[in-house]
Amino acid sequence: MASRGALVFLQPSRLPLDPYLPPASTSQQQQPPPKPHLTLTFATSLDSNLSLSPGVQTVLSGPESKAMTHYLRSKHDAILIGVGTAIADNPSLNCRIDGVGGYGGEGLEGQPRPVVLDPKGRWEFGPESKCIALAREERGKAPWLIVARECEEGKRKMLESVGGRVLQLPASEQESGRYAMDWREIMVCLAEQGVRSVMVEGGGSVINELLSPKYFDLVGSVIVTIAPTWLGKDGVQVCPDAREEGGKRIPVSRLRDVKWIPLGEDVVLCGRPNGN
Ligand SMILES: NC(=O)c1ccc[n+]([C@@H]2O[C@H](COP(=O)([O-])OP(=O)(O)OC[C@H]3O[C@@H](n4cnc5c(N)ncnc54)[C@H](O)[C@@H]3O)[C@@H](O)[C@H]2O)c1
Numbered sequence: 139m140a141s142r143g144a145l146v147f148l149q150p151s152r153l154p155l156d157p158y159l160p161p162a163s164t165s166q167q168q169q170p171p172p173k174p175h176l177t178l179t180f181a182t183s184l185d186s187n188l189s190l191s192p193g194v195q196t197v198l199s200g201p202e203s204k205a206m207t208h209y210l211r212s213k214h215d216a217i218l219i220g221v222g223t224a225i226a227d228n229p230s231l232n233c234r235i236d237g238v239g240g241y242g243g244e245g246l247e248g249q250p251r252p253v254v255l256d257p258k259g260r261w262e263f264g265p266e267s268k269c270i271a272l273a274r275e276e277r278g279k280a281p282w283l284i285v286a287r288e289c290e291e292g293k294r295k296m297l298e299s300v301g302g303r304v305l306q307l308p309a310s311e312q313e314s315g316r317y318a319m320d321w322r323e324i325m326v327c328l329a330e331q332g333v334r335s336v337m338v339e340g341g342g343s344v345i346n347e348l349l350s351p352k353y354f355d356l357v358g359s360v361i362v363t364i365a366p367t368w369l370g371k372d373g374v375q376v377c378p379d380a381r382e383e384g385g386k387r388i389p390v391s392r393l394r395d396v397k398w399i400p401l402g403e404d405v406v407l408c409g410r411p412n413g414n
């Protein structure tokens with residue numbers, strides 16, 4: 139019987155996903171590879187929205203695809219989100235699939251490391267924030283925060299008290315005032331911390347950057363849950379910047395090795411960027 143509150147994702151549903159998971163060899167290697175396997179994954183509506191609006195969490199996945207997402211979490215060393223998602227969702231960022239640590243399993247076995255990309259230190263977390271509380275209860279790993287400038291002492295102490303860490307990376311300040319880090323440097327930084335695979339869950343600005351030609355080669359696989367709903371025009375859209383070559387519009391990016399897997403009322407699209 140499944141442990142209390144745990145999600146179940148049975149073997150027949152797991153099989154078609156296997157080719158898109160991080161290579162098994164990476165989890166057994168002594169030396170981490172120079173960059174982690176990156177799985178880009180999110181849930182979208184039929185009008186390519188992640189949520190109803192930027193500050194709002196919107197449930198799109200049905201129970202079967204939610205269990206699938208947690209199965210994916212169990213197969214990655216780390217799970218990364220942008221600070222916009224941390225603020226909007228107060229996410230748990232742990233894995234609640236039956237049999238992992240904290241959900242019927244030993245220690246923190248199968249739990250991914252939550253990583254929040256927060257260059258300006260906007261995330262106001264406290265002891266009651268879900269992923270901090272779960273780390274204290276030993277039902278999830280403590281988060282790492284990637285910042286561009288000195289982290290407030292109180293925040294650093296709170297993170298470290300549950301086993302978390304602050305990582306500082308250079309960022310360039312854009313005209314808009316936004317701090318932008320290079321995704322290649324983010325991946326190298328994670329590899330240096332021993333991370334061999336990372337599941338990037340969003341939100342909109344993170345996904346749109348990784349789908350752009352500048353970074354698409356970093357992505358090892360893409361796994362998208364498509365829910366049978368429309369969210370409307372003011373949603374957070376998955377829609378990378380348009381692209382032109384020789385004065386002509388061309389597709390921004392495209393997947394190959396594509397598989398469509400119906401799961402409950404949703405469909406899960408798996409694919410790989412060209413060349414990966
Ligand atoms: N349906 C889904 O699967 C899903 C998944 C995640 C989030 N969401 C939703 O998406 C919304 C949040 O999306 P969003 O676009 O507002 O925020 P986001 O989560 O993409 O975070 C954006 C922030 O991340 C940081 N960031 C992103 N790229 C960076 C880079 N290259 N260098 C440095 N910092 C960088 C910046 O601080 C930026 O402001 C929420 O409503 C959330 O519920 C949905």
Ligand SMILES: Nc1nc(=O)c(N)c(NC[C@H](O)[C@H](O)[C@H](O)COP(=O)(O)O)[nH]1
Binds near residue numbers: 197204227232
């Ligand atoms: N697969 C998926 N389906 C959804 O319907 C949805 N809204 C998200 N959103 C992803 C985002 O990263 C959220 O923050 C976490 O899904 C919340 O994570 P928790 O369950 O709290 O661990 N992801």
